[in-house]
Amino acid sequence: MVQSVLGSLLLGYRPLWSRARSLAGIQLYVQNAGVAEVDIGHLLRTVHELWTASSPPLLLSPLSRQLLCDMLEHAPRGTPWIEVRSDWLGDSAVHSRVKAAWQRGLKLVWRGPLSRLPEPDTARCFDNSLLSLTPEEAVAALKAGVPGSRAGAVSPIIDGQMYEGIPSRALMQHCLDQHRALALAGWPTDDLLHQMRHQPMQPSHHAIAALMKAIDQEQSIDSFEDLLAEDPLLAYRFLLYTNSAAVGLRTGIDTLRRGLVMMGYGQLQRWLSDQRPFASTEPDLEPVRQALVIRARLTSHLLNAGIEHELRREVYLCGLFSQLYLLMREPMGTCLHRIPLSQRIYDAIVLHSGPYSPALEMACALETDDASAIRSLCETHELDREEVNRALLRVLSDLEVRRPAPSAVAAR
Numbered sequence: 489m490v491q492s493v494l495g496s497l498l499l500g501y502r503p504l505w506s507r508a509r510s511l512a513g514i515q516l517y518v519q520n521a522g523v524a525e526v527d528i529g530h531l532l533r534t535v536h537e538l539w540t541a542s543s544p545p546l547l548l549s550p551l552s553r554q555l556l557c558d559m560l561e562h563a564p565r566g567t568p569w570i571e572v573r574s575d576w577l578g579d580s581a582v583h584s585r586v587k588a589a590w591q592r593g594l595k596l597v598w599r600g601p602l603s604r605l606p607e608p609d610t611a612r613c614f615d616n617s618l619l620s621l622t623p624e625e626a627v628a629a630l631k632a633g634v635p636g637s638r639a640g641a642v643s644p645i646i647d648g649q650m651y652e653g654i655p656s657r658a659l660m661q662h663c664l665d666q667h668r669a670l671a672l673a674g675w676p677t678d679d680l681l682h683q684m685r686h687q688p689m690q691p692s693h694h695a696i697a698a699l700m701k702a703i704d705q706e707q708s709i710d711s712f713e714d715l716l717a718e719d720p721l722l723a724y725r726f727l728l729y730t731n732s733a734a735v736g737l738r739t740g741i742d743t744l745r746r747g748l749v750m751m752g753y754g755q756l757q758r759w760l761s762d763q764r765p766f767a768s769t770e771p772d773l774e775p776v777r778q779a780l781v782i783r784a785r786l787t788s789h790l791l792n793a794g795i796e797h798e799l800r801r802e803v804y805l806c807g808l809f810s811q812l813y814l815l816m817r818e819p820m821g822t823c824l825h826r827i828p829l830s831q832r833i834y835d836a837i838v839l840h841s842g843p844y845s846p847a848l849e850m851a852c853a854l855e856t857d858d859a860s861a862i863r864s865l866c867e868t869h870e871l872d873r874e875e876v877n878r879a880l881l882r883v884l885s886d887l888e889v890r891r892p893a894p895s896a897v898a899a900r
Contacts, residue, residue: 492534492874492878493531494534494874494878496520496522496873497518499881500519500853500857500862501514501515501854502673502855503673503675503779504547505672505775506670507665508890509774510890511887511889512889513671514884515546516549516884518531518549518551519550520554521873528562532564535881538885539885540885542889543885543889545568545569546568547618548567548571551857551859557585560594561585561588561589569595570589571599572598572614573600574606596614597615597617598617598618600618600620602619602625603625616670617646618650620652621651629645643667647668649670650669650673651672653673654672654674655679656676657676657679657680659676660772675775677776689817691722691768692722692774693769695715695722696760696767699712712748712756713801716748717781717784717801717804717808718777718781720780723744726744727829729759731827742802742829743802744801779855780811783808783851784804784806784808785804785807787806787851788800788847790847803847806832806833807848809837810848810852821834846865846871850862850866853865
């Protein structure tokens with residue numbers, strides 16, 4: 489049996505967020521797992537087979553010069569964006585391949601500091617840029633973005649590009665809203681939650697409305713469960729309620745599905761109606777929620793594919809609730825002890841042990857470009873690289889991106 493190319497790679501990812509605070513694409517990190525040459529054509533065919541019209545656009549980020557050179561040399565026209573690091577362009581082998589790839593019609597993205605943009609002759613080879621800012625540039629951008637700032641204050645931010653390493657909510661808003669950045673790689677979650685520390689965290693209004701609409705349409709209980717699991721706070725509040733004295737059940741409810749079965753449509757609709765007036769309409773929180781949903785899906789896919797549906801849903805909750813302490817502003821143990829979840833979930837999240845721990849640890853590691861950490865987890869937990877990478881690609885390909893209507897594109 490021929491080994492898949494996925495067994496010879498270490499993959500990771502980072503979401504790209506749009507001005508609408510929704511998923512714009514995925515940055516996919518690619519690294520060799522060993523010294524053997526990677527079959528780039530096989531990799532690109534594998535990705536192409538998994539991706540659909542609704543899957544997120546990809547930015548391929550090779551983590552070695554050799555991988556980059558191989559991609560530039562062998563990738564056919566129509567390949568996803570390929571990232572080229574600025575500090576590798578000084579290598580004549582890379583530079584010549586960049587020009588040849590551009591002439592073949594490949595879409596390339598220049599990644600580097602805003603302060604060291606490429607010369608015009610080189611810049612024309614790139615379709616877009618993934619830019620990072622110095623602290624001085626960040627301060628200048630923020631000063632220029634303040635209403636009533638001094639005349640002549642010009643932001644260094646270039647319109648329509650992608651940015652990474654944006655540390656603050658104000659700078660994120662400046663890039664996306666004032667300068668129409670194509671996307672942000674990563675999200676300033678820490679600063680955002682710090683700014684909102686005096687506001688009570690509430691479930692998403694959009695998530696509540698979607699679930700209420702599904703009930704009105706008399707959709708299946710599977711649909712209710714899926715929608716409820718799209719928001720970590722809504723799912724947590726639901727489990728709190730189903731286990732409260734107000735419901736009066738004699739046995740603890742440890743999964744969303746059991747809670748839905750016990751509550752019934754009418755009681756669920758009334759509970760949602762009570763939640764709706766206090767629901768959050770803050771768009772900046774959406775990437776925080778969506779990132780946890782991606783982690784939850786990945787955690788559930790990383791366990792043995794043969795596990796039963798109910799157990800997979802339990803593993804999903806393990807990923808979904810893995811950062812409740814950030815949203816609830818309480819110790820994780822306190823959050824989890826309020827509801828009768830499986831001990832396996834508590835062990836994985838709080839104690840970093842038990843049968844779900846390897847999947848959760850790997851799901852968290854895959855959110856980075858730290859290939860050495862991913863390799864170490866594969867070895868420690870005896871996880872097959874091909875299975876890990878295939879699970880990752882399947883989860884990412886199943887994500888959906890809201891694309892503008894054709895009329896909106898034509899109007900640009």
